[in-house]
Structure formats: C-alpha cells, structure tokens
Amino acid sequence: MPQIPKDRLAKYRVLKRDFNEDKFINLQPIQRGGVLTPEAREAAVEFADGYSVCDWCPPKSARLDKIERPPIASFMEDLAEFLGMDVARVVTRCREAQFIAFATLGSPGDHVVVDSLAHYSTYTAIELARMKVKEVPHGEYPEFKVDLDAYAAKIEEVKKETGKLPAAVLLTHVDYLYGNLNDAVAVGKIAKKYGVPFILNAAYTGGTMDLDGRKLGADVITSSGHKSWAASAPTGILAATGEAGEKLFARSKIVGDWSGRKFGLKEYALLGCTVMGSPLMTLIASFPHVVERVKHWDEELANVRYLVEQLERIEGTRQIGVRPKEHTLTHMESEGFFKASETHKRKGFFLYEELRKRGIVGIQPGLTKHFKFNSYGLPREKVEKVASAFLEIAEEQKLAVS
Amino acid sequence: MPQIPKDRLAKYRVLKRDFNEDKFINLQPIQRGGVLTPEAREAAVEFADGYSVCDWCPPKSARLDKIERPPIASFMEDLAEFLGMDVARVVTRCREAQFIAFATLGSPGDHVVVDSLAHYSTYTAIELARMKVKEVPHGEYPEFKVDLDAYAAKIEEVKKETGKLPAAVLLTHVDYLYGNLNDAVAVGKIAKKYGVPFILNAAYTGGTMDLDGRKLGADVITSSGHKSWAASAPTGILAATGEAGEKLFARSKIVGDWSGRKFGLKEYALLGCTVMGSPLMTLIASFPHVVERVKHWDEELANVRYLVEQLERIEGTRQIGVRPKEHTLTHMESEGFFKASETHKRKGFFLYEELRKRGIVGIQPGLTKHFKFNSYGLPREKVEKVASAFLEIAEEQKLAVS
Numbered sequence: 044m045p046q047i048p049k050d051r052l053a054k055y056r057v058l059k060r061d062f063n064e065d066k067f068i069n070l071q072p073i074q075r076g077g078v079l080t081p082e083a084r085e086a087a088v089e090f091a092d093g094y095s096v097c098d099w100c101p102p103k104s105a106r107l108d109k110i111e112r113p114p115i116a117s118f119m120e121d122l123a124e125f126l127g128m129d130v131a132r133v134v135t136r137c138r139e140a141q142f143i144a145f146a147t148l149g150s151p152g153d154h155v156v157v158d159s160l161a162h163y164s165t166y167t168a169i170e171l172a173r174m175k176v177k178e179v180p181h182g183e184y185p186e187f188k189v190d191l192d193a194y195a196a197k198i199e200e201v202k203k204e205t206g207k208l209p210a211a212v213l214l215t216h217v218d219y220l221y222g223n224l225n226d227a228v229a230v231g232k233i234a235k236k237y238g239v240p241f242i243l244n245a246a247y248t249g250g251t252m253d254l255d256g257r258k259l260g261a262d263v264i265t266s267s268g269h270k271s272w273a274a275s276a277p278t279g280i281l282a283a284t285g286e287a288g289e290k291l292f293a294r295s296k297i298v299g300d301w302s303g304r305k306f307g308l309k310e311y312a313l314l315g316c317t318v319m320g321s322p323l324m325t326l327i328a329s330f331p332h333v334v335e336r337v338k339h340w341d342e343e344l345a346n347v348r349y350l351v352e353q354l355e356r357i358e359g360t361r362q363i364g365v366r367p368k369e370h371t372l373t374h375m376e377s378e379g380f381f382k383a384s385e386t387h388k389r390k391g392f393f394l395y396e397e398l399r400k401r402g403i404v405g406i407q408p409g410l411t412k413h414f415k416f417n418s419y420g421l422p423r424e425k426v427e428k429v430a431s432a433f434l435e436i437a438e439e440q441k442l443a444v445s
Numbered sequence: 446m447p448q449i450p451k452d453r454l455a456k457y458r459v460l461k462r463d464f465n466e467d468k469f470i471n472l473q474p475i476q477r478g479g480v481l482t483p484e485a486r487e488a489a490v491e492f493a494d495g496y497s498v499c500d501w502c503p504p505k506s507a508r509l510d511k512i513e514r515p516p517i518a519s520f521m522e523d524l525a526e527f528l529g530m531d532v533a534r535v536v537t538r539c540r541e542a543q544f545i546a547f548a549t550l551g552s553p554g555d556h557v558v559v560d561s562l563a564h565y566s567t568y569t570a571i572e573l574a575r576m577k578v579k580e581v582p583h584g585e586y587p588e589f590k591v592d593l594d595a596y597a598a599k600i601e602e603v604k605k606e607t608g609k610l611p612a613a614v615l616l617t618h619v620d621y622l623y624g625n626l627n628d629a630v631a632v633g634k635i636a637k638k639y640g641v642p643f644i645l646n647a648a649y650t651g652g653t654m655d656l657d658g659r660k661l662g663a664d665v666i667t668s669s670g671h672k673s674w675a676a677s678a679p680t681g682i683l684a685a686t687g688e689a690g691e692k693l694f695a696r697s698k699i700v701g702d703w704s705g706r707k708f709g710l711k712e713y714a715l716l717g718c719t720v721m722g723s724p725l726m727t728l729i730a731s732f733p734h735v736v737e738r739v740k741h742w743d744e745e746l747a748n749v750r751y752l753v754e755q756l757e758r759i760e761g762t763r764q765i766g767v768r769p770k771e772h773t774l775t776h777m778e779s780e781g782f783f784k785a786s787e788t789h790k791r792k793g794f795f796l797y798e799e800l801r802k803r804g805i806v807g808i809q810p811g812l813t814k815h816f817k818f819n820s821y822g823l824p825r826e827k828v829e830k831v832a833s834a835f836l837e838i839a840e841e842q843k844l845a846v847s
Contacts (some may be wrong), residue, residue, distance in 0.1 A: 047523050052733035054516050058488045058726055061514075062500045077495015086460045087493040087723065091486055093479015093671030093678055098464045102809060112463075114456050121449050135537035135679055138716040146573065151553060159704045163697075166706070167713045170699040171548065178703035269495030269722060276495055276722030277537055277679065295565075297572040301580035302561045304568070311569045314540040320671060320678030321489065321723065324460055331454035407504060 062404050068425050071405035072219070072372050075419035076251050076271030080332045083273055083325035090324040097319060106308055107316040107323075108132060118327045125334060126264055127255035128282035130292055132310070133326060134317045137246045137267035138164035140281035141213070143312045144263045145172040147290045148240050149210020154201045156209045156239075158189040158225065160218035165244065174210065177201050185363040185376075187221050189214075194233045211240045211263075217247040221364030222372030222417075224248070231260020240287045246270050247372055249280060251419060253337045262287035268322065271419075273329035275322040336420075346426045347371045347418045353430035358443040371419040381412035383440035394436065401432040464806050470827050473807035474621070474774050477821035478653050478673030482734045485727035489677055492726040499721060508710055509718040509725075510534060520729045527736060528666055529657035530684035532694055534712070535728060536719045539648045539669035540566035542683035543615070545714045546665045547574040549692045550642050551612020556603045558611045558641075560591040560627065562620035567646065576612065579603050587765040587778075589623050591616075596635045613642045613665075619649040623766030624774030624819075626650070633662020642689045648672050649774055651682060653821060655739045664689035670724065673821075675731035677724040738822075748828045749773045749820045755832035760845040773821040783814035785842035796838065803834040 062069055064078050079087065090096060090113075099112040108119045123131035134140050141164070145155055151173035157165055159178040169176050177197050182188045194212055201209045214230045217223065227243050234241035242263040245254055249266030250273070256264050262285065268278025283291050295311040298304070309315040351362045351373060359378030362368065380394055387393040395408040406414050418426055437444050464471055466480050481489065492498060492515075501514040510521045525533035536542050543566070547557055553575035559567055561580040571578050579599050584590045596614055603611045616632045619625065629645050636643035644665040647656055651668030652675070658666050664687070670680025685693050697713040700706070711717040753764045753775060761780030764770065782796055789795040797810040808816050820828055839846050 047527055047736050049733075051519075051523060052736060055520065055729050055732050056484055058484075058491060058515050058730050060491050060497055060500070062497075064494060071496070071500070073499065074494065074496045079493050079495075082458055082460075084490070084493055087489055088486070089460060089462050091481050091489040091677050091723075091727065092466060092476070093481075093676065094473070094476045095462055095464075095678075097475065098462070098473070098806075102811070113460050117453075118457065121453060125449055135541070136716070136719075139537070142716060151575075159701060159706070163706075163708045163711060164717050166699045166701065166708060167697050167711055167716045170697055170713045171716060173553075176699060176702060178701050180703050274495065275493050275724075276497075277720050277724070295569050295572055297568045297578060299561060299568065299580050300578060301582050304561070304565075306565045306568060309565060309569055311572045314538070314544060314569045314573060315566050317538075318679050321493075322677075322679070325493065327457050328460050330457050331451075334449050334454060404500070409504070 067402055067404045068421065068429060069405045070403065070416035070418065070429065072415045072417040073270055074405065075371065075417040075421070076247070076273065077269040077276070078273060078420060079275065079325055080273050080329045082328040082332070083275070086324040086328035087275055087321045090321045093320060095320050096323060104308060107319065113324065114327070115323065118330065121330070122280070123282055126249065126282045127257040128261070128264055129284045130288045131280060131282035132292065132313060132317065133268070133323055134279040134281050134313060135277045136279040137244065137265050137270065138168050138279070140265035140279040141165055141242065141244065142168035142171055143281060143291055144242050144265065145169055145174055145211060147293065147312050148287065149174060153207070153210035154205065156194060156197045156201065156212040158213070158215050158218070160187065160189055160220055160223070161213065161215045161244070162219050162246065165213060165215070177209065185361070186365050187363070188223060188365055189225055191226060191229045194230050195236070198233070198237045198239060208237060208239050211242050213242040213244055216243055216245045217370045217372060219247070219372070221374045222247070222368065222370045223365045224369040227259040227261065235260055247370065250333050251337065251343070252340050256282065256284065263291065268326045272326055272333055274326035278318055278322045278326050343371050343419055344368065346421065346423060347373060350418055350426055350430055354433055356434065356445045357437040372415065372417045374413065374415050376413050377411060379437065379442040380440070383442060384411040387440070397436045397439070398432055403429055403432055469804055469806045470823065470831060471807045472805065472818035472820065472831065474817045474819040475672055476807065477773065477819040477823070478649070478675070479671040479678070480675060480822060481677065481727055482675050482731045484730040484734070485675055485677070488726040488730035489723045492723045495722060497722050498725060506710060509721065515726065515729070517725065517729070520732065523732070524682065525684055528651065528684045529659040530663070530666055531686045532690045533682060533684035534694065534715060534719065535670070535725055536681040536683050536715060537679045538681040539646065539667050539672065540570050540681070542667035542681040543567055543644065543646065544570035544573055545683060545693060546644050546667065547571055547576055547613060549695065549714050550689065551576060555609070555612035556607065558596060558599045558603065558614040560615070560617050560620070562589065562591055562622055562625070563615065563617045563646070564621050564648065567615060567617070579611065587763070588767050589765070590625060590767055591627055593628060593631045596632050597638070600635070600639045600641060610639060610641050613644050615644040615646055618645055618647045619772045619774060621649070621774070623776045624649070624770065624772045625767045626771040629661040629663065637662055649772065652735050653739065653745070654742050658684065658686065665693065670728045674728055674735055676728035680720055680724045680728050745773050745821055746770065748823065748825060749775060752820055752828055752832055756835055758836065758847045759839040774817065774819045776815065776817050778815055779813060781839065781844040782842070785844060786813040789842070799838045799841070800834055805831055805834055
C-alpha cells in the first residue's frame with residue numbers, strides 16, 4: 044500500500060481561506076459574481092454530501108433534470124425561460140458548455156469562428172473537439188474593440204478555404220481582458236444570414252445582466268455559475284433553442300455489441316448527469332436573487348463609472364477598453380503607480396499591500412502598470428471606500444491627484 | 446426581459462434534504478462513500494464562493510494544480526502517490542475522467558474494450574469520444590461474473606475486424622449492479638501483452654479500498670470523489686502513468702490564426718482548470734481520513750457479510766453476484782419480500798416505508814424482489830440495527846426467518 048506520511052497530511056485537515064468575503068472587499072475580476080447569497084450558503088451545507096440530490100431520482104427516468112425533490116426539474120425550465128431559450132441544463136463549467144456545443148454542432152476538422160478576445164478555454168474547447176479556430180480581429184489600443192462586422196468575412200473565408208461553412212460562430216459577450224460588452228444582436232444577424240449556429244458566451248453577463256437569448260438571436264448561450272450566478276464552482280450553464288438544442292441534448296444511441304444495452308434516456312454529450320449536489324443547489328438557491336439582481340444593472344454601471352472617474356484623477360491613470368464602461372470588469376493602466384513602484388522598496392507589490400492594509404484585495408499582487416478589477420455587486424459605500432483607498436495610496440506615493 | 450413570477454421562485458429559497466445523514470441510516474448504494482467528513486464539511490463552507498481557491502493562482506503558471514495556497518499542488522502529488530500512479534488530477538466526474546482518457550488515447554472510430562457490466566456513463570463517454578464499444582461478456586445468474594480472460598479474445602476480435610488494436614481497454618473494478626470485485630491484475634496483464642493502455646474504473650474502490658495502480662498494472666485510474674472519497678459532487682479523479690499520462694495531460698497546441706495566441710501551459714483535454722472551489726476542497730479535507738480508512742476494508746467486508754448472512758435468514762432471500770461479498774455494494778433477491786408485497790396494501794412500497802419508519806433509507810422505493818444497498822462506512826451497531834429492522838419487517842409480514 045502506498046503510504047503518505049502523517050505529517051504531510053496534516054496541512055489538509057484545516058483549510059482556511061484568507062480572502063474572506065466578510066472581512067475584505069474583494070475586487071478579483073472573476074470572483075465578484077460568484078459570491079454566494081445567504082440562501083446558497085445554507086444550501087451548500089445542506090447538500091454537501093456526495094450524491095445528496097439523488098435521493099429522489101425517478102427510477103424510470105433516472106436523470107438529474109428529472110428530479111423534482113429538490114426542485115431541479117422546474118429550475119431547469121425556469122432557467123431556460125429566464126434566458127429566453129427553449130432548454131437549459133447545468134453542466135460542470137462554461138468551458139464544458141462550449142465544448143459540448145462545438146462537439147455536437149460540428150465534426151472534427153470543422154472550423155469555429157470566434158472573437159480574438161475569447162477566453163483561453165474557448166480555444167482549448169475547440170482543440171478538444173478536434174476543430175480549428177478562425178479569429179475575428181479586434182481593434183487597437185486603447186479600445187481593443189472586436190470588429191463584429193468581420194464575422195461575415197471570416198465565415199466567408201472559412202467557406203472559401205474549406206468549401207464548408209464553420210460549425211458555429213462564438214461571441215464572447217464580455218471579454219475577460221477589457222470587459223468590453225459586444226453587441227450580440229449584430230453577430231446574431233450575421234450568423235442567421237449564413238445559417239451558422241450562434242453561440243453566445245455569456246460567462247460574465249448571464250446572471251448579472253438581463254439577457255434574452257431570443258432577442259439576441261442566440262442559438263446557444265453558455266455561462267458560468269461560479270462566475271456570475273452566485274453559485275459554488277463548478278457550475279456551467281448551457282441553454283439552447285430549436286435545432287441547436289436538439290443536437291446539444293441529443294439522446295444516447297450507443298448499443299452494447301454483446302449485451303444490447305442501450306441508454307436512450309441519457310443526453311450523451313452531457314455524459315448523462317452533470318453537476319450533482321451542492322454547486323447545483325447553490326445555483327438554485329441563488330436563482331430568486333439573480334432574477335432580481337439583473338434588474339439593477341444600471342446601478343452597477345453607475346458604480347463602476349464612478350470608480351473609473353475617481354481612479355482617473357490619479358496622474359497617468361486611465362481606463363482602457365471601451366468608454367464609458369458598459370460592464371463592471373475593468374482594465375486600468377497606470378503610469379503613475381508604475382512610476383511609484385520603480386522607487387518603492389516593495390517594488391510592484393506595494394499597491395497590493397497598501398490596498399490590503401485597507402481591507403481591499405483582488406488586485407493581482409505585483410501589478411501596477413496594468414491591473415484589473417470588478418466592482419460587481421459591491422454596495423456604493425464599499426465602492427467609495429475603494430476609490431478613497433486608491434486616492435490615498437496615490438497621495439502617499441506623491442502622485443498628482445486632480 | 447423574461448419574467449419569472451415570484452411565487453414560482455419561492456420554492457428555491459429554502460432547500461432542505463430529507464435524507465439527512467444525522468437522522469437516518471442511509472443505505473443508498475451510490476451515497477455511502479460520499480458522506481463528508483467533519484473536516485470536509487468545514488471546507489465546504491469556507492470555500493463555497495465561486496472561484497474561492499483562485500485567490501493565489503500563480504500569475505506566471507496560472508493553473509489549478511499549481512496553486513499552493515490552499516495546498517492544491519501538493520495534494521495532486523500526494524493523490525498520485527496514494528494511488529501508486531505518476532500524475533493525478535481532479536476532474537469534474539469519473540465519467541469525464543473516462544472521456545478524457547478515451548479521447549486522448551485514441552481517435553474517433555477506434556474501439557474501446559469494456560466489461561459488459563460497465564456503468565452507462567462509460568458507454569456515453571465512448572459515444573462522446575466518437576468511438577465504438579466492444580464488450581467483454583459476463584456470466585449468468587446468480588454470479589454474473591465478468592469473463593476476464595475474454596479481454597484477450599476481444600482485443601483480437603477488434604484487431605481482426607478493424608486491422609487496428611483498440612484505443613484502450615477498460616475494466617470496471619467493482620460494478621454498479623452486483624458489486625462484484627474484478628481482478629484488475631489479470632486484465633492488466635492482458636492489456637500489457639497487447640500493448641493496449643489499461644484504464645481501471647475505480648469508481649467504487651478508489652477512496653474506500655487500498656489501490657496500488659502500479660501493482661494492478663493500470664495505465665489510467667478513474668474514480669469518483671463524490672462516490673467514494675468523502676467529497677462533494679462533482680469531483681472525479683484521473684490518474685495515469687508513463688506514456689498514458691503524457692497523452693492525457695498533454696499541453697494545448699492550438700494557435701489563434703489571427704492573434705497568434707497560444708496556451709501552452711494548459712492541459713487541453715481538461716480544458717485548463719477543472720474543479721475550483723468547494724468540491725475540490727472537500728476532497729482535500731477528507732484526504733487524511735481517506736488515507737486512513739482504506740486500511741480498514743476488512744472491517745467493511747465483515748460488516749457486509751454479516752448483513753448478508755442475516756438477510757438470508759429471511760425466506761426466499763439471497764445475495765446475488767459473487768459470494769462471499771468482496772465489496773460493500775450488494776444486490777439482494779427476495780422472493781419472500783416480493784410475496785409479501787403482493788398482498789400488502791402498500792404493494793412494493795411497504796419495504797421502503799417500513800424501513801423508513803425505523804430510520805433507514807436508501808433502498809429504492811417500490812422494490813422488493815431485487816434491491817441494492819451499500820453498507821460502506823456504517824459502524825457495526827448501525828449494521829446490526831439494519832439487520833434487525835429487515836428481520837423484524839419479515840416477521841411482521843409472516844415470512845419464515847430461520
């Protein structure tokens with residue numbers, strides 16, 4: 044038997060986080076939308092055991108989305124309706140949702156047209172589906188705006204090069220780098236014109252902004268529960284309409300060659316059931332809150348714009364990406380903080396450390412010239428506290444503050 | 446904006462389980478090994494927020510298994526060592542682990558040779574990898590023993606039919622239906638002889654029994670954290686040695702055609718990072734307990750054998766599958782309880798209901814002639830309580846008890 048020494052195991056016994064949401068204001072770009080609601084925190088404890096949601100799995104239609112106790116079946120329907128789509132399922136991650144869409148909408152060797160600011164996981168999902176990527180260019184500094192009209196040219200290019208339309212086009216609704224919000228309707232129209240399925244990756248927008256898939260022209264919506272639906276990881280959302288939905292959620296057709304076994308109830312690309320237990324239940328428990336919170340996006344925009352305005356009072360500091368902000372994920376450039384870092388004894392780490400002293404975390408340690416934050420879900424007084432902290436640090440570093 | 450009426454949302458606010466592990470003895474076959482330890486319960490709360498483990502993701506090698514705070518990096522190493530393998534990763538489910546192994550060890554159109562008692566998810570994973578299944582037969586009632594020697598003939602058959610060796614052979618270490626333990630060493634030897642990678646699906650054995658992948662001859666081990674490692678769902682374990690490991694955990698090679706973007710650090714078949722947050726942290730928190738508990742498998746076998754012996758005192762009741770039990774997952778056949786159900790006013794549901802009255806759940810409601818249970822992890826006094834309950838119910842139903 045392989046033996047692991049006891050002293051090596053000791054560190055696993057007590058696992059503590061040091062970015063506790065109660066103690067710190069956390070600006071981590073990927074974390075703001077995944078902070079649990081109190082209801083979700085209770086569900087996380089209640090359903091923490093392994094297969095805890097499977098107690099009442101109906102024997103004759105054994106599948107996660109058929110479970111009525113807890114109310115998983117109705118949740119899947121309500122989730123689809125909330126997103127303006129026909130069918131919704133909870134999968135393990137937004138990237139898995141994308142992979143399922145690619146793998147079922149096309150075949151190995153096919154192309155997928157994506158915006159060139161797509162998250163890396165979009166690319167690896169294409170790679171795992173044994174497909175090829177065709178990128179839609181983005182513009183230059185400081186806006187980095189994706190050239191949405193170019194989707195048409197890129198579809199044409201694929202057709203010309205391969206004799207075949209791409210399997211799908213994907214648009215990253217809000218990109219991870221600049222937090223630019225792209226016009227899904229524009230891409231939806233192009234996709235429709237060519238008859239190519241349109242996947243909207245709503246990793247930063249589903250669950251925080253109001254989305255109506257039908258209005259946006261999306262055949263598929265992917266999203267991340269732990270990124271923007273106040274849910275535990277790992278949870279992904281995969282929703283679809285019409286023909287795309289039939290492909291994504293097709294039933295298993297494999298037959299055992301000796302036994303004749305069949306599994307015709309199972310959605311094969313989901314591998315049957317997906318997210319059992321506590322992550323799913325946190326997503327469900329937060330859902331009433333999420334349905335409500337998307338109505339208050341204007342307040343979120345007011346907060347982030349205020350924060351940008353305050354930070355730009357610091358010498359050499361500007362928000363990059365599209366202005367004014369249309370999403371709370373924000374990329375700042377600061378020649379000022381960079382200049383300060385060059386003479387500071389803690390070098391580039393001073394900014395992180397000074398913020399942390401003031402109860403603020405989530406800016407990547409070591410960065411000053413470029414850093415990202417996300418103000419999503421912070422109440423106004425905390426946004427003001429963040430602004431004051433930055434201004435105070437700037438003044439301490441003898442930077443000009445207008 | 447799609448609107449969900451408030452009264453429809455109300456049911457999601459308070460989510461309660463009724464099979465609470467504190468209040469009931471739960472015999473659910475898939476649930477016993479996934480009951481959390483107290484340490485895991487604490488970790489589940491601590492890391493419940495979305496991307497809670499990502500606070501200290503190293504910017505220059507941004508990947509889940511590189512995170513040292515919390516101790517994810519060292520855990521992955523200890524996990525590999527514990528399983529007697531070279532590399533281990535935590536993925537979202539055992540079925541995803543199998544899919545990754547199939548997809549990276551072979552190509553669409555290839556065959557995978559599997560035992561005919563494999564779980565349905567093995568088949569759907571083969572289907573998603575666009576591969577074909579070749580089944581190794583099992584024997585008849587009452588043992589249903591898989592004919593392990595036939596792995597050789599089935600490999601030959603694939604070679605003869607397709608001119609190519611199968612991409613992999615998979616053995617389900619303990620099957621879901623009878624709980625038969627298969628001799629992995631025997632299959633490992635056959636696979637080695639043909640030079641075909643050997644995947645051991647240890648969904649019911651990793652985390653409960655002592656496994657040494659090297660001794661068993663496994664190139665790949667897959668397992669389920671929520672099934673048998675005292676972890677929250679969804680958590681899968683994927684471990685590999687040598688060449689198989691290099692294929693499974695190969696780095697991304699895709700390149701953006703316009704941007705030139707590359708993601709050479711990411712393990713593409715895992716889609717980059719996998720299980721963030723609380724399920725991973727429950728798995729880690731339970732690990733010291735798991736390392737200890739696998740040493741007590743003999744006690745588990747003594748318990749299940751006692752329980753079978755007691756249940757077989759009831760007229761027309763026998764354990765099916767291999768005897769004596771070598772695993773705690775057990776399939777019972779009871780002509781006696783079935784006879785009682787025919788005249789009982791609650792029909793087949795009486796058994797579930799009578800057990801529940803006695804604080805015992807997890808036997809599928811409605812079943813009497815065939816039912817499954819799992820005694821894993823129950824202390825002896827609870828096993829005795831279960832035995833007494835069955836005997837008492839039999840006597841109440843006027844069945845002969847020897």
